[in-house]
Amino acid sequence: QVQLVESGGGVVQPGGSLRLSCTASGFMFSHYGMHWVRQAPGKGLEWVSFILFDGTKKKDADSVRGRFTISRDNSKNTVFLQMNSLKTDDTAIYYCAKLGGMGATDDYWGQGTLVTVSS
């Protein structure tokens, strides 16, 4: 049974930092690229970051580039999102996901972790 479990969310002041973790089980984590997708309260989905299966390639949304860093530890089946210089606009549920598409039929999402940036 596939599971993606996020952790690390919480309340942080503007300008602060948080590190999100997502631990995977039930599939060959080290074979797949992983994404972070966020959803502000009452708003739509926003793609945040992607990391290739071996960590050699990363992509970020313009809105977080230079502030957020995605990384992974395949020995621990875990993907991370280091979030620095947080802004109130970063308040959202953060999902880690293995997105389907490009021929891949398997698509997995975690339950999400809430990040609130507020003074």
Place this chain on the structure above:
Amino acid sequence: QSALTQPRSVSGSPGQSVTISCTGTSNDVGGYNYVSWYQQHPGKAPKFMIYDVSKRPSGVPDRFSGSKSGNTASLTISGLQADDEADYYCCSYAGSYYVFGTGTKVTVL
């Protein structure tokens, strides 16, 4: 990296069909046959409904179909059912990034 444009809402009666459009540019929707569609019920994670423009993952009813023309992709739901009432998002690969649509609320009257 602008969000793809979707209508804010569409509605239909049970048994009817509705179509949701997803308009991007030649850099995303028009440039790649990698458009996916997701269904999201309140408080739940998104569910994968269509991938690569028109393919259905196993378990998704054939009432759901996808297509693309130029810079616009579409999701059609035929034989609308009560449980189809949800938010729907398109998602496109764009080379150096991915982009989601603005989201469409489907209401079953």
